[in-house]
Amino acid sequence: METSVKHFDGVESGVASQYTLPALLAARAARQGDSALFSDRQTRWTANDACAVAARRAGSLAAQGVTRGDRVALMCSNRAEFMEIVLGCAWLGAVVVPINTASRGLQLEHILKNSGARLLVAEPHLVSAVAALNAQALALEQIWLIGERLEEASDETPVPSQWRSMPMPPPGAALEAAALADSDPLAILYTSGTSGLSKGVICPHAQFYWWGRYTGNHLGLREGDVLYTCLPLFHTNALNSWYQALLHDAELVADRRFSASGFFDALVATRATVTYVLGAMVPILLGREVTAAEREHNVRIALAPGVPAQFQEAFTSRCGIALLDGYGSTETNFAIGGGIEHQRPGYMGRVVPGFEARVVNDVDQPVADGEPGELILRASEPFAFASGYFGMPEKTVEAWRNLWFHTGDRVVREADGYFRFVDRQKDAIRRRGENISSFEVEQVILAHPAVETAAVYAVRSSLAEDEVMAMIVLREDARLDPLELIRYCEPRLPYFAVPRYLELTRDLPKTENGKIQKYKLRERGITEQTWDLDASGYRLKRS
Template identity: 65%
Template structure:
């Protein structure tokens, strides 16, 4: 891939650290050295208590690698990490990258079977964790794990008595030389949220993080003058890659530990942020709060915000002045769909970025015509820009990378101009009496009602042993909405066969730590005594 220099983006000059790295230099040690050489004293990373310059990050990586090496960690060993957004998180990531070890960031909410599986599957020998999080180990079968010791990040005591060596995280050791690693060597294993079945460990090479940083920085328009700000957890791809965006472009990154709707805009002001990151659900939450002066007193011009419902885009930008940038990527892939704001089309994910290829196919992996829905398949033209597989799950790797394309599991439509629109997750697709129904589209219709806080739509089995549409709905406080009123809202907005037959009002929906609704739990729950049944109630749909 040839990256052109855009004169409107002063940060993207030929000397921008890391942006034009040759293949052999697409590793953590090489990128840290390039940043320290070009901009050694400029800010790179902060958790609001500690700030690193590029030179500081280089020193932290080499000396943390020294401490890991002194503890017996070698190239290829896995180091598990349970930690919130703090400087120690990046210290372990960069130290592992410098040493050639593999970091395994774990969702801090992981418990029980999921945590047991992650530690067992990864074979981690060392766990680095905040003391308060170690109580999650008490219920595990530790004797079945390769885990040998635990480092406590905050010098506290383990939250439970454990048959493991638990000690405060050692101070930075003597600096060691960077290991001889290449762009295809593994930097991290990132476990998917596991919304259906056991979590899969996505094997992410060094060069994948390099390309994440390059492509995302280009799409967003990041320059050396930018201050990036995120409250998203570093154990997920979105936030972790924001560090690499800063690293390769010359910008700096500031992280906070959690999202607070009441504090979000004031935090933007305090940090001087110019770029931020949002998930789809965060935008309507922010819009639900009373308008304040802080919404316009910040310096943020743009937010990377995939998955924001279309009806909220203009309202959010109108209130906050922040443009929202759509796109598509996954832990297994990269910043694949989406360009800059000028190429954005509301309701569409964007076009294929340079360096990637995409197909929309049927169940036999045969391409479908533009305008026809099918599964999105992806591949990269640059080596190691994608993950290399699922750790310890060869059959899942073969299934996902079948026919040399990565199968996203997402159903999309491509138009004649090359824009892609998300339709549904394949496993969320509903087929009722010969008609394919998009749960995503039904959800968007429900969410357009002002009384609805959130909703999930999924298939349940009917007495005819076919799919019926069910909606689990959380109402806004004080709402008097009834199921009949909600169906009436849907009638002019949905095909009759897509209108939910079953509706249940709930206090909350089951979610992962990252805010994803766990539909598999709702499907397993099915209908119950509190579920309204349109047919049993005798409601007759009006068919236009």
């Protein structure tokens, strides 16, 4: 479908397909140019404003040498500048690489190296984490600082001279939108590796269109809705909410972070009608004293993946907000779910029309209903799923083998078509809404001179999510205080990946060929010998 729409400043948008971000921006501006589209509670854009922002930010990127297909790394909290870079890259045909602001050390260096980004746009207080990396291993050439000077962000860590740093340039001359296809990549989102380094998921423009379309339909979005998220825009969940607002003639309000004490006040202040929570947020909110704001808001529904069944009814009864569960991943889409009328506590839902799902054994043969197996998925719409892992062809082939995407999640399909999540087949840990690679945590621990070997794995917490535990074997004659190891991990890992539980042992259970049997450690769980960070009184830094 070819479209050409004049919608602002006399700039003509010539876009090659209907599902690219420039095409969707142009369509929204043509429908409702003066309607509110985005706010970070300081800056607010109409649909016309968003088009102008995209075209002019594309101009400033191009003026600094960014061209179509280039990757632009983005390390930023929820603020208007985050979306400005996303829109500018999309308009120009560049690829944005949002990075978790808590990334540090090995993980951060791998992301920047793998993506090949030559430009990094970052908040100043995050620059020291980048400066600590091996500059020679990266393609990075420029750093744009959002709002402040480099000296204010250096944290006494000098930035390598080969990285030119400067304040983020002002918007440039408006450019015409690149002629893009639905299959062109919009973003590379790094999801935690489960047996190795993080993988960069190549997300095409059309994938985000279908995310927004399906999710908005399931939520029952209406024209004029106000969508409130305090989840980070560098993850699929919140970035998807932008598309929901764009497609359904609504407004997205993106707040900086989740605050249990201020969550309902924020819903009231922003006049939100729809919101987003993760599994652990609900029991945290229920654990607080009842406030008037819990009933003064106008929110009717929340997208709430992974909320334990026992909390769902209690939350809705107390707060008046219906909770919508479902299944999707960075590589896929909202493939299992449905509207609120189809919800069943403890279940993800049924397969959504437009997708196929199977539950299979380890050789991809379907298992009977009621039996657990790996969930595999595929889509009928072109480019509704990610197109692979950036720079990792062997991982792409492995995950998409036999023309199905292998999720690594263990589920059960009931006879009536409802799917129930069982556990993760992959060696990943889910904590505070973040995916953690046990491999990456192990690499940091193994670098400590006192450690001989280590195994990192998940144990369950009272919040119905994972906690990180490490079982450690020390080198001969070595001694190690648990808090010393925590302080060693802290600057080298995201705060949420630092283990809560540590235990020293003389040996780890292994197979005949020497592979650590983590399932035995998980079954063993926490014992009287386990050291607990929370009980120590030490508090991790979060920036």
